[in-house]
Amino acid sequence: MVRHSLIYALICAVSIISRGFAGLGSDAAHTMFAFAANPVVGLSVGTREQALQAAFVHLVYNFAIVVIYVIPLLRPVPLFCAQKLARVASEHRWVLAVYLLTVFIVLPALVIIVVGVL
Secondary structure, eight states: OHHHHHHHHHHHHHHHHHHHHHHTTOHHHHHHHHTTTOHHHHHHHHHHHHHHHHHHHHHHHHHHHHHHHHSGGGTHHHHHHHHHHHHHHHHOHHHHHHHHHIIIIIHHHHHHHHHTOO
């Protein structure tokens, strides 16, 4: 949602700049920026970017599943890890909170920082 707001603000800024060029009598600049000034275009660009990110995540996930199930030695690893986590989390509730925070907040934030998506 924040990304869409930033894209919309950028498009509005481009629209203001294009109006400034049009005020100077340059019709070409207005025509050039008219396409970018459309908020629907900005939202569709953001939507396309999110769709590509989701597709990439699913591709990586499917690739990992194929690798785990093709190599017989790796098949019991996810089950072992899940059983171990469940056993530890049933004894210590804070482990579950740390796990959830780490997997769903800290790791994605690190990936965003390292890759520089923002």
